[in-house]
Amino acid sequence: xxxxxxxxIGRDLKLAMRRQADIVSALFFFIIVVSLFPxxxxxxxxxxxxxxxxxxxxxxxxxxxxxxxxxxxxxHRDGTLEQLALAPHPLGxxxxxxxxxxxxxxxxxxxxxAPVLGIQFDLSADALIVLTGxxxxxxxxxxxxxxIGAALTLGLRGGGVLLSLLVLPLYIPVLxxxxxxxxxxxxxxxxxxxxxxxxxxxxxxxxxxxxxxxAALKIALE
Amino acid sequence: MKDRxxxxxxxxxxxxxxxxxxxxxxxxxxxxxxxxxxxxxxxxVAPTDFQQGEGYRIIFIHVPASWMSxxxxxxxxxxxxxxxxxxxxxxxxMAQALAPTGALMAFLSLWTxxxxxKPMWGAWWVWDARLTSELILLFLYIGYMALTAAIDDAxxxxxxxxxxxxxxxxxxxxxxxxxxxxxxxxxGSSVNLNKSSMAETMLWxxxxxxxxxxxxxxxxxxMRVRTIMLERERHTDWVKAExxxxxxxxxx
Amino acid sequence: xxxxxxxxxxxxxxxLFAGLNFKLEAGELLYLQGxxxxxxxxxxxxxxxxxxPEAGEIRWQGTSIKAQGDDFRADLCYLGHLNAIKxxxxxxxxxxxxxxxxxxxxxxxxxxxxxxxVGLAGREDLACKYLxxxxxxxxxxxxxxxxxxxxxxxxxxxxxxxxxxxxxxAGIISGHLQxxxxxxxxxxxxxxxxxxxxxxxxxx
Numbered sequence: 065x066x067x068x069x070x071x072x073i074g075r076d077l078k079l080a081m082r083r084q085a086d087i088v089s090a091l092f093f094f095i096i097v098v099s100l101f102p103x104x105x106x107x108x109x110x111x112x113x114x115x116x117x118x119x120x121x122x123x124x125x126x127x128x129x130x131x132x133x134x135x136x137x138x139x140h141r142d143g144t145l146e147q148l149a150l151a152p153h154p155l156g157x158x159x160x161x162x163x164x165x166x167x168x169x170x171x172x173x174x175x176x177x178a179p180v181l182g183i184q185f186d187l188s189a190d191a192l193i194v195l196t197g198x199x200x201x202x203x204x205x206x207x208x209x210x211x212i213g214a215a216l217t218l219g220l221r222g223g224g225v226l227l228s229l230l231v232l233p234l235y236i237p238v239l240x241x242x243x244x245x246x247x248x249x250x251x252x253x254x255x256x257x258x259x260x261x262x263x264x265x266x267x268x269x270x271x272x273x274x275x276x277x278x279a280a281l282k283i284a285l286e
Numbered sequence: 287m288k289d290r291x292x293x294x295x296x297x298x299x300x301x302x303x304x305x306x307x308x309x310x311x312x313x314x315x316x317x318x319x320x321x322x323x324x325x326x327x328x329x330x331v332a333p334t335d336f337q338q339g340e341g342y343r344i345i346f347i348h349v350p351a352s353w354m355s356x357x358x359x360x361x362x363x364x365x366x367x368x369x370x371x372x373x374x375x376x377x378x379x380m381a382q383a384l385a386p387t388g389a390l391m392a393f394l395s396l397w398t399x400x401x402x403x404k405p406m407w408g409a410w411w412v413w414d415a416r417l418t419s420e421l422i423l424l425f426l427y428i429g430y431m432a433l434t435a436a437i438d439d440a441x442x443x444x445x446x447x448x449x450x451x452x453x454x455x456x457x458x459x460x461x462x463x464x465x466x467x468x469x470x471x472x473x474g475s476s477v478n479l480n481k482s483s484m485a486e487t488m489l490w491x492x493x494x495x496x497x498x499x500x501x502x503x504x505x506x507x508x509m510r511v512r513t514i515m516l517e518r519e520r521h522t523d524w525v526k527a528e529x530x531x532x533x534x535x536x537x538x
Numbered sequence: 539x540x541x542x543x544x545x546x547x548x549x550x551x552x553x554l555f556a557g558l559n560f561k562l563e564a565g566e567l568l569y570l571q572g573x574x575x576x577x578x579x580x581x582x583x584x585x586x587x588x589x590x591p592e593a594g595e596i597r598w599q600g601t602s603i604k605a606q607g608d609d610f611r612a613d614l615c616y617l618g619h620l621n622a623i624k625x626x627x628x629x630x631x632x633x634x635x636x637x638x639x640x641x642x643x644x645x646x647x648x649x650x651x652x653x654x655x656v657g658l659a660g661r662e663d664l665a666c667k668y669l670x671x672x673x674x675x676x677x678x679x680x681x682x683x684x685x686x687x688x689x690x691x692x693x694x695x696x697x698x699x700x701x702x703x704x705x706x707x708a709g710i711i712s713g714h715l716q717x718x719x720x721x722x723x724x725x726x727x728x729x730x731x732x733x734x735x736x737x738x739x740x741x742x
Contacts, residue, residue: 075635078635141620147636217433234453276452284442
């Protein structure tokens with residue numbers, strides 16, 4: 065069971081390393097979007113501190129959306145997806161591997177760069193730690209839920225826009241608890257409650273989403 | 287065994303098409319009757335609210351529309367589950383036929399909510415937990431309709447849409463809960479709706495209006511499902527016969 | 539033994555075929571023939587279990603492939619009209635990755651040997667995007683060299699190959715049949731497979 069997951073992760077990471085431009089451009093998108101906000105709303109530190117959690121999280125959602133359409137599209141186009149579906153393992157395990165690999169190349173870099181961007185918004189050290197932790201905890205859920213949308217829109221016209229339409233409403237809980245955790249830390253309420261709910265959402269979606277995704281992939285492959 | 291057979295028989299478009307056609311007038315008539323009764327109670331009998339004046343009467347549209355928007359999503363998810371489990375053709379068609387009505391109800395609920403909010407809260411829109419959830423529900427409806435419209439193959443559209451509905455129905459409670467949590471943290475600006483003392487006539491008015499909307503939804507969904515059936519099965523014999531009858535009838 | 543029992547296929551609004559039956563024993567090859575759009579590829583996709591038939595059942599070794607799931611897929615090797623190779627990976631990496639994902643043991647020496655047989659010696663460390671169409675097809679076909687699974691389903695395997703490669707592939711397929719394997723394939727050009735029993739099925 066773990067062999068197939070690690071095999072998929074290994075392959076996808078190797079592919080991602082050969083195509084680093086994709087990872088880097090999603091990351092720069094995140095950085096640019098976050099940096100645009102102070103320019104749009106003014107440099108008052110109080111205001112920025114208040115807006116930071118929401119801005120960073122919305123930018124993280126959008127950056128994830130950017131990389132999602134390719135999650136299965138490349139494999140679909142060159143026929144590898146069929147081979148994955150025909151491997152003698154449950155397809156859900158293969159998808160789990162792909163979701164983990166997607167998180168490693170899209171979610172993890174966001175979490176690593178987030179504290180630097182948080183400094184731009186004058187966040188305190190506590191808030192920066194919570195922000196990093198929240199993005200680390202929440203982004204796997206984004207990859208998991210997003211995979212369902214990516215599979216449902218596989219090979220469709222205007223798949224990218226459609227994907228955002230389907231997936232972004234489902235991201236709302238992650239956004240609320242993720243941004244809420246940072247916000248609660250900024251206002252001194254403590255973000256533990258938010259973080260544990262975020263962790264619950266992540267566990268549930270990384271556990272269940274791959275199986276829904278596998279069902280969607282089978283529909284797309286018919 | 288016999289029940290099962292019957293169930294499958296009614297699930298076939300060729301039998302369901304005339305059945306739905308025969309039932310539409312009844313549902314439409316019941317809807318009108320309930321609607322008239324509900325409006326009479328709501329507009330004329332129910333007392334004027336001493337705080338909110340006459341403006342509150344919009345709840346006789348607003349509340350039933352919100353109820354229906356949620357109920358229709360559940361019904362669609364139910365059809366989706368049946369369709370994915372038993373691979374019946376009718377279920378996907380029913381889900382697709384219901385979607386526009388559900389979206390309409392969600393939209394109506396938001397629209398009347400805004401009309402009501404202006405005099406009550408002094409703003410067209412407030413980020414009240416219920417209104418926000420309703421907005422997200424509208425997004426879910428739009429997502430479903432966009433997905434099914436983007437897929438050319440009808441069977442794939444049914445299945446993919448069905449899966450999306452099931453994912454949505456699992457997520458709705460989580461979304462609702464998170465929005466509520468968010469709302470209470472940001473000290474909800476919502477005026478507590480008529481919790482105080484809802485007159486019994488008001489409750490009856492709303493129930494009657496809900497029945498009216500319900501019957502309306504069924505009638506409209508049946509009309510739409512009949513169109514979908516004709517379109518999808520246009521190469522089958524029963525549709526050809528049906529259309530031949532129609533044109534013969536028109537010529538008379 | 540692969541059996542198709544009363545298969546029916548509907549794509550979109552068209553019924554492509556109905557009441558299709560065949561039985562294939564060990565060592566036999568089934569050629570699927572028919573015009574474009576007659577349902578050859580759809581039938582193959584049914585046989586590999588990706589497309590559920592509208593009616594009827596497919597059985598492998600006596601049990602329905604749907605009920606077998608992973609056990610059936612462990613016996614199956616499918617080669618589609620897409621190459622299923624990754625442009626960014628080298629031919630060697632492609633072969634090894636495909637084997638790992640399919641849960642097969644393939645040593646690096648075996649993989650190199652297979653690539654040499656398909657005439658890609660010296661190119662095993664070049665990313666596939668630098669290869670020609672024909673060479674990419676050969677990378678895909680190299681999977682068959684060490685393939686021990688009993689059921690091969692091949693969609694147009696001879697397309698884009700030169701005559702020497704066609705003969706080589708015919709030899710590989712005969713070897714598979716001689717070992718008691720089964721094969722189903724679609725093709726436009728009839729190629730003489732030296733060993734095994736060849737059956738034909740025409741879809742119309």
